Every structure is written in C-alpha cells, then in structure tokens.
Amino acid sequence: MTLLVVGSVALDSVSTPFGETADALGGSAVHFAVAASLLHPVQVVGVVGDDYPVGELDRLAGRGIDWSGVERVAGESFRWRGKYSYDLQSRETLETRLGVFADFRPRLPAGAENARFLFLGNIDPELQLDVLNQVKQPELVVCDTMNYWIQSKREALLTLLKRVDMLMVNDGEARELSGDWNIHRAGRWILDHGPERVVIKQGEFGALLIERDRTFHVPAYPLEEVFDPTGAGDAFAGGFMGYLARVGSVDTDHLRRAMVYGAAMGSWSVSGFDVKGFEGVTTADVEERVRHFVDLTHIPIAEQIS
Amino acid sequence: MTLLVVGSVALDSVSTPFGETADALGGSAVHFAVAASLLHPVQVVGVVGDDYPVGELDRLAGRGIDWSGVERVAGESFRWRGKYSYDLQSRETLETRLGVFADFRPRLPAGAENARFLFLGNIDPELQLDVLNQVKQPELVVCDTMNYWIQSKREALLTLLKRVDMLMVNDGEARELSGDWNIHRAGRWILDHGPERVVIKQGEFGALLIERDRTFHVPAYPLEEVFDPTGAGDAFAGGFMGYLARVGSVDTDHLRRAMVYGAAMGSWSVSGFDVKGFEGVTTADVEERVRHFVDLTHIPIAEQIS
Numbered sequence: 127m128t129l130l131v132v133g134s135v136a137l138d139s140v141s142t143p144f145g146e147t148a149d150a151l152g153g154s155a156v157h158f159a160v161a162a163s164l165l166h167p168v169q170v171v172g173v174v175g176d177d178y179p180v181g182e183l184d185r186l187a188g189r190g191i192d193w194s195g196v197e198r199v200a201g202e203s204f205r206w207r208g209k210y211s212y213d214l215q216s217r218e219t220l221e222t223r224l225g226v227f228a229d230f231r232p233r234l235p236a237g238a239e240n241a242r243f244l245f246l247g248n249i250d251p252e253l254q255l256d257v258l259n260q261v262k263q264p265e266l267v268v269c270d271t272m273n274y275w276i277q278s279k280r281e282a283l284l285t286l287l288k289r290v291d292m293l294m295v296n297d298g299e300a301r302e303l304s305g306d307w308n309i310h311r312a313g314r315w316i317l318d319h320g321p322e323r324v325v326i327k328q329g330e331f332g333a334l335l336i337e338r339d340r341t342f343h344v345p346a347y348p349l350e351e352v353f354d355p356t357g358a359g360d361a362f363a364g365g366f367m368g369y370l371a372r373v374g375s376v377d378t379d380h381l382r383r384a385m386v387y388g389a390a391m392g393s394w395s396v397s398g399f400d401v402k403g404f405e406g407v408t409t410a411d412v413e414e415r416v417r418h419f420v421d422l423t424h425i426p427i428a429e430q431i432s
Numbered sequence: 433m434t435l436l437v438v439g440s441v442a443l444d445s446v447s448t449p450f451g452e453t454a455d456a457l458g459g460s461a462v463h464f465a466v467a468a469s470l471l472h473p474v475q476v477v478g479v480v481g482d483d484y485p486v487g488e489l490d491r492l493a494g495r496g497i498d499w500s501g502v503e504r505v506a507g508e509s510f511r512w513r514g515k516y517s518y519d520l521q522s523r524e525t526l527e528t529r530l531g532v533f534a535d536f537r538p539r540l541p542a543g544a545e546n547a548r549f550l551f552l553g554n555i556d557p558e559l560q561l562d563v564l565n566q567v568k569q570p571e572l573v574v575c576d577t578m579n580y581w582i583q584s585k586r587e588a589l590l591t592l593l594k595r596v597d598m599l600m601v602n603d604g605e606a607r608e609l610s611g612d613w614n615i616h617r618a619g620r621w622i623l624d625h626g627p628e629r630v631v632i633k634q635g636e637f638g639a640l641l642i643e644r645d646r647t648f649h650v651p652a653y654p655l656e657e658v659f660d661p662t663g664a665g666d667a668f669a670g671g672f673m674g675y676l677a678r679v680g681s682v683d684t685d686h687l688r689r690a691m692v693y694g695a696a697m698g699s700w701s702v703s704g705f706d707v708k709g710f711e712g713v714t715t716a717d718v719e720e721r722v723r724h725f726v727d728l729t730h731i732p733i734a735e736q737i738s
Contacts, residue, residue, distance in 0.1 A: 213613050307519050309636075310654045330615075331637040332651070343651040343728055345638070348616045379732035386731055422649055423729045425692055426685035 129371040130238050131158045132171040132257045133247020133270075133360070134227065135196055137178070138400065139207040142214060144353045150400035151182055153204065154247035154270065155196075157357030160401045161364030161391035163189040164412055166371040168364075169238050171195040171257060175203035175226045186401075195235035201226040214355055215329075232257045243371040245363055246290070248272050251282040258289060266376050268292040268325075270363060276302050287320035291376075294325040294363055310336070325366070325385070327359050327392075335385050340378075344385045345422060347393035347415065353403075358395040361404075365391030365412075383416075390415040434475060435677040436544050437464045438563045439553020439576075439666070440533065441478040441489075441502055444706065445513040448520060450659045456706040457488055459510065460553035460576065461502075463663030466707045467670030467697035469495040470718055472677040474670075475544050477501040477563060481509035481532045492707075501541035507532040520661055521635075538563045549677040551669055552596070554578050557588040564595060572682050574598040574631075576669060582608050593626035597682075600631040600669055616642070631672070631691070633665050633698075641691050646684075650691045651728060653699035653721065659709075664701040667710075671697030671718075689722075696721040 131154075138152030155172045162168045167190040174180065174196060183193050202225035210217045232253055241261050246254040246269035254269055261267075267290045275283055276299065283303075287293060293316055297309055304315035309326060313336035316324045326334045330352075332345040366388035373380055390412055397403035437460075444458030461478045468474045473496040480486065480502060489499050508531035516523045538559055547567050552560040552575035560575055567573075573596045581589055582605065589609075593599060599622055603615055610621035615632060619642035622630045632640045636658075638651040672694035679686055696718055703709035 308656055308658070310656045314656070328637070331634070332649075334654075341654045341728060342730075343638075343654075344731075345649040345651070348640075348647045348649075350614055350616045350620075352614070382730070382732055420731050420733070422647060423731060424648075424688070425650075425726050425729060426688055427726070 128237065128241040129162060129166050129168045129243045129245075129367055130171065130234075130241035130261065131155050131162070131168060131245040131247055131364075131367075132232055132254070133158060133245075133249055134204050135170070135172040135174050135178070135183075136204040136206055138356060139205070140354055140356050140399065141209040142354050143210070143212050145399065147399045149205070151179075152206065152357060152400055154249070154357075154360045156401065157360035157395060158245060158247055158364040158367075159191045160186060160189070160404050161361040161395065162368030162371075163191045164391070164404070164407065164409055165365065165368030165387065166190070167192065168368065169195055169235060169241070171232050171234060171238065173197045173199060173226050173230045175199065175201045178203045192235065195233070195238060197233065199226050208356070210355065214352055217355075232260070234260050242266070243367055244268070245367050246270065246286075247360065247363075248275075251275055251279050251286045255282065255286050255289075258286070266291050266367075266370060268294050268363065268367060270294050270359070271303075272299060273302050284319060287316070290321055292323045292325060293321045294327070294366070296327045296329070296359055300324070300326045309334070310341070323381070327362055329355065329358070333362065333385060333389060335381060342382050342385060344389045344419065346389060347419065348422070349393060349396065352396045354399045355396050357401070358392045361391040361395035362388035365389070386416050386419045387412065389419060434543065434547040435468060435472050435549045435551075435673055436475045436477065436540075436547035436567065437461050437468070437551040437553055437670075437673075438477040438538055438560065439464060439551075439555055440510050441476070441480050441484070442510040442512055443484070444662060445511070446660055446662050446705065447515040448660050449516070449518050451705065453705045455511070457485075458512065458663060458706055460555070460663075460666045462707065463666035463701060464551060464553055464670040464673075465497045466492060466495070466710050467667040467701065468674030468677075469497045470697070470710070470713065470715055471671065471674030471693065472496070473498065474674065475501055475541060475547070477538050477540060477544065479503045479505060479532050479536045481505065481507040484509045498541065501539070501544060503539070505532050514662070516661065520658055523661075538566070540566050548572070549673055550574070551673050552576065552592075553666065553669075554581075557581055557585050557592045561588065561592050561595070564592070572597050572676060574600050574669065574673060576600050576665070577609075578605060579608050590625060593622070596627055598629045598631060599627045600633070600672070602633045602635070602665055606630070606632045615640070616647070629687070633668055635661065635664070639668065639691060639695060641687060648688050648691060650695045650725065652695060653725065654728070655699060655703065658702045660705045661702050663707070664698045667697040667701035668694035671695070692722050692725045693718065695725060
C-alpha cells in the first residue's frame, strides 16, 4: 500500500517564547513524512534548492522515507519565518520566500503513480491537482490547504475539492473556506462541496472527523510542555495516513483510530522544534500513547438510569 | 441522597448576536437546579428581593426543585447585564448589582444540613464556607468560583479549597487562580492546593476531569446553533451533580459518566436564552444525548499494529 505525499520541503525559522530556530528542517511534506514513517514507508514529492541540507533528509531516510521524488534544482529553497504569541495560540508570518517552489512542476518518482494513499499537503491547489492527475487509482485522497490559497486560488481549490475523499484543515481554514463561523456548519458546507469526510484540527483542543451522519472527536494529548506548534497539523496528517496505509483500510473504525494516531503524532510534533520532538520515538511508543488516548476518552457504560 | 446547591438567584439581561433578554431568570443556582432536576430532586439556598418573579420559580418547582431555602427579603434582586461578542467567545459585563445579595447570610432549609451532595455555586467564598459549615457529613463537595473572587477574596478561596473534594471552573479561572497558562499544569496546581479532583470547563471544546494520575476529556456536543452561553457552566455542574446524586456514588466510573451528563446539560443550556433551552427536555432525552456522546468519542479497539 504505497503512501505518497506532495508538499513543501522548507527551511523554517521559528520563534516561540521557548526558543528559536534558523533555517531548520520544515515544510508540510517533511513533518508529514517524519510522522507517517513511524507507521509505514512513505514517498515524498517536492523540490529543494541547492542550499538545502540534504544530508539531514538522508539521515531521516533510514526511517523509511523515500526522498527520491524531491527534485534538487539550482536556486534557493522555500523559506518560512514566523513568530508565535506568548501563549502559542496565534502566530505571525514574518517572511515567506517561495524560491524554487515558484516554478515547481511535480514529477512522480518511479512507482508512485500506483500509490493507494495520497496526501496533498498544503501547496498551490493547481499543483495538488497536477499530482492527483498523475496517480492512477488512489484508494484514499486527502488534501490540506491554507488561507493563502483559499483567498488566491479559490476556484482551483473548489475544483480539487470535488475530486478528493477528504479535506483536512484547521478550524480557521474551515471557517474561511465556508464563510461560516460555526465549525459544524462549516464542516457540512465542505461536505456539500465534494469530500465525503472532513477533518477539522483544533490545535490543543483536538480534532473532529465530520461525516454526513456522524461526528467523531479526539482530544489533544494532555501536555504540560509545548515548545513549537509548527508542523503539528502535518504530523497529524502523517499519523492519520500512515496508520491507514499500514492497515490498508479506510472503513469507519479504522478512520477513527487513524484520528488517534494523528493526535498522537501531533503531541510529539509540538514537543520540540522542527522535527526534534520525534527523536527516539518508536512504534511501540506510538502504540502506548494511542492506548493512553483510549483511557483519556473512555466513557464507562452504565445501566440505564431512566 | 439529598442534593443541595447554594448560589445566586438572579435577573439577567443578556445580549447576544441572536437576541436579548431583560431581567430574565438567571443566576448560578437557577441554571444548576434546572439541569440537575432532570436527574434528581434538588434543594436551593439563596436570596431574592421583593421584585423577583417568584411565580416563575414556582413553575419550575414541579420539576423537583425545592426553593424553600431561597429567602425573600425587601430590596432589589441580584442583577447581571452582559453582552457577548459576535462569535460568543467572549463577553463583557456591563453591570452587576448585588442588591439583596450584599447582606446575604445563607440559612439552610429543613433537612438540608444532611445533604450528601453539595454544590457551592459561584458566590463569595466566605458564604460558600458558611454553607459548608452548616452541612454535617457531605459525601461530595464541589465548588465553583470566578475571577472576581480569585482577585478579591483569594485567601478565603484558598481556605475553602482545602475543604472541598473538587473545584469546577472554566479554563480562564483555572489559569488566573494558578498563575499558569498551561491548563494541565494549572490543574495540577489546583490539586496541590486541596481538592482531590478538578474539572476544567472549556466551553465549546468540552471539559477535563483532572485527577492526580489520570485525565478524562469529554467534548462539547456538536451544535450547529448556539444562542446564549450564559449559565452553561452551571448547567454542566447541575448535570454532573444530579447524576451522582441519582446513582449515589462518587467512584471514578460514575464521575466520568457524570462529566457526560454535565456536557449534555450544557448543550441544552446554550440552545436558548435563560433556561428556555431546557423546555420540553425529558430524562429520556438526556439518556439519548448521553448515548450520542458515547458514539462521538468511541475509539474502536483494534489489534496491535506493532
């Protein structure tokens, strides 16, 4: 069950109340792949400039990440610089430099056209469509997006929505896309525009899986220390897709469990800068954290009281 | 298993984007009692002025609410006037008039000194202590508070905390009391100051039950329409305490279920102004909504993947 992701491979400079990084490993495809690879091998499609520390990517390759679909071209890598508020609840983008991403045309590595599980990370919806068109018979297509594309490429995004199984966005993006403040109505609006399901990530408040007739909620893992929220949503997606690719199923029970694997990955993502929160984390650690989620949310069944 | 609540019996004037009320039924004891009485009879201790529409209280008495502990004295009833933001996420207090509450000395109605379940609603911690001293052998004592008392009566509040089993507050109050922004550290701070357990309400994001070695999370019920958040926290407390009084138990399984009954009551509370969200709601409706919560949070057990 090949798992394929397309997204940014970036250099992030992040400032939080707890420290800062400069030109550190980042981008949606990187955060996704590091999390997903704890559960299943993953192929990455993207582009970097000749200034990228590819040695660091190679180091991560041992985890089961295939970077052969990441083109290396002359020029500057994609860079993002941002600063978080004291409570990590909001962030300001200080600088975005597209670099080699500006002229990126995705090309799939060998075998990737047969991918069964496809995650279209947060990039231009036209590029997301381009990748989707190259994959023959995906079993599950999930896409992410952000306010920038919602505003600047709305038509392409709506075209894409009709062709994906699931949209996975945060609450602010769901509101902006739908124009509705209520998160459950926003979810329904999205279902009315194509996807069969929508996942709405709510940061420290967990995530919702909204289907037409049923909703599932997973909380965030209780953490007393959070260092850097950057990439947590992509790590969530990586855990979600990695689990589904591993079990080779998209039935409702597995989707619910996939939400929990996503939330588990999100908890490690925020526990360190760039991808450091995942250092030393094993598949057994993931299993243990998933069991913790089961306890965290378990409602004991009781006799009827009425 | 007598259930006793002390708190405000007020006249609220509330403005939200969806409408407004003037001098409507409100106050922590009223919201608590209306919710709790769907599950168990409840005795209320409080005070009203001679301007209070006691006929409306009497109308609710049929539900199993005993108002005989609410004194009626000459003067003006407690009044609160507030306005919510467009998204209901924040509110501004426009006016608070203590009225007859300024000189209130709580006196328990006959039999209430034997109450087994005691909820100390959000009033002056010195009055909460006063009531606590009058109850002989309570099995479970839960108290609420607010920023006003955290700032103005901190010492009395800390004295009270040492004598209650559980503090039930919202996230902002937990942060202000503990001086810690992280909600899980704030919960631990509270546990270190007396209560064996703390419930932290998070509005549309649900609520946490934090114990020393275990945490439980219940989400809010998915609602596409919310009209007025006033009193939702007290309704939550009413569902929580009403369920425990009904089953006569405070073991961990029942506490978790009590959280779900609380969340269910919160969902009706926000669905109408003052206590109108509860009109027509039956105990069978409560059971059905509780089952819905079980589905909303259920993580299907799967084989180990590692």
